[in-house]
Amino acid sequence: MSTLTIENVFSDYQGQVILNGLNLTLQQGEIVALLGPSGCGKTTLLRAIAGLQPISQGTIKINGDALSSDNVFIPSEQRGVGMIFQDYALFPHLTVADNILFGVKGLNKIERQARLDEMLELVKLAGLSQRYPHELSGGQQQRVSIARALAYQPQLLLLDEPFSNIDAQVRNEMMLEIRNILKQRNVSAVFVTHSKDEAFVFADKLALFKEGSIIQHGLAEELYAHPNDRYVAEFLGAGNYLPVTVNSCMEVSSPIGVLQSSASINYPVDYQGQLLLRPQQVELVADEQGLAVIVERRFLGTVCHYWVKVEEHCLEVRSQLLQLSPGQKVNLFAPAHPLVIF
Template sequence: MIDVTDVLTIVHITCRYHPRKEKEGNVLNNLSLAVRQQEIVCLLGASGCGKTTLLKAIAGLLPLDDGSIVISGQMMSDSEQAVAPEFRQVGLIFQDYALFPHLTVAENIAFGLYGQPKEAIARSVGEMVALVHLAGLEARYPHELSGGQQQRVAIARALVCNPSVLLLDEPFSNIDNQERDNLINELRIILKQRQVATVFVTHSKEEAFAFADRLAVMDKGAIIQEGFPATLYHRPGSRFVADYLGSSNYLPVKILSDHQWQSFFGDHHSTHPHGLPIGSHCDWLVRPHDIALSLDPDGTARVEDRLFMGTSNHYRISLDEQVIQVQSSTWFEPGQPVRLSIKASQPLFFPSEAGED
């Protein structure tokens, strides 16, 4: 059943490789997703997982073998028919900007308004130029702009037609860091103000965390897990999701009771029952920032390496033939003995990969 509050509804879509392609099988496999008005959903995953293919299907550039795509309550695609891309009320923003090199900033923005009265076009272009902070650059050509400025033109061109859905394919990857951070913040505000339902593709978890309201982690043409960024980071449903969203330590443990388990650090206790069989062996997911370091002359752990990352230090700590990743603002030198303590309020366990003793 389609939720009437959803601007974009994708239901069990499957896209197969063309019969003449070398590859076989499904490039999108029984995939479902819904995006509400004003919501920014990020498709996150490695190259080849199907992110860009899904954008093409939403835009009407790729036929469906099964399932359906509905935009603003109107059927756009199913296995029998498809509405042409130009009639879908979908805006597209690409990694390489895709601007017309022979057109000025103003002419690029106005391209999708062809056929409207000149006064209306001029008014709409002026509003977009102000919105994306390009005032004074209207007469320039793309080659006279920075990467960030070119992407602002592409954003304005996509938004000037008031799309119901905006699709962004790696839009920040060709922009230098400082300008990228500014553009991420500004574009997020613009999309919220204009209440556009947005699907954003990236392989960068940092961009996803900064820009998206909700994440959908993809692998092999399917969504593995979706939800709020903080939920997926702190409570991933699999090792794949945990590792993709951040550095992970997996500590072997033995379950002692509903609230207690044992690792090489000693015994640990949580107020929340974990529901695992008593006596079973599993791996405890511990993020680097959930481990505290302190100098201890009698400690059995040693600092192996330190990377200064600006706001924190990333350490590799050796303990009992295992290397543990730790993030800390405290400065330690390689070779120093240290003590480790772990925050264990809501532990997350995965099946052991080493097997039980």
């Protein structure tokens, strides 16, 4: 059974549609990132799941039980959902121990202590239980907020941009640490972010938002390699878009020559479209008679980023060939792969 099921969910603010018929399912233990630019409705969906935002149509279920639908509205505190916010939302006048145990009900004193010890160990804060939030670093405060959400043993954890206040240098490490904790406990989670890099590190699946709709959702690798829309392709990383004409179900003609696809192309012969080539999918070969010329080079350590002009097109290429220089003639190749054409 899915942990979370979102079926045809609509929501509005004063008649303005914010969520426009969303569908999404999440299996037990999966982490999904709601990804998209500012204002596209990610937080509104998170709030709707938490019971903090009404929906006007559709159904939200957890473990098969309806929480929001035409005739059901379960209050937030009865949903079994934990939330972690960007600003941690710790109680400043409570110690770490009291913050962590705040939502834990129905345990005796010994059980409460055992739950606290377990959580402190899980988030590596043993020994700090009597400190107050202002006596902790940002990362430690974030770990307290995780421990507080997990101490309550939620069926589902909701995280709203939880890493945006964490120093970039420790952010990746922190994301992996929290991801490991969730995986260790088999906790399902929905994570809001506008950063594809955070989504790739933290989530198993992505749901890409555009103006209140989910344009595509699935495994991160699947969306990156097979975006079904140029918006998805652009959001998930740099790419070159070259005009191509389909020659056959396995071949196209392009400004850098004839390219082979290793999967069938779903367009008819003579179809003219735009081919997506990620910078690492293009290879360079130095050639004095080459049809392309290097116009810019940026050294990045193990690879170089080149901008290469061919006809009127300028392509971004990431290459392990480090010695090419601006002005040099080259040829470009794209080894056979499943071509993505829009």
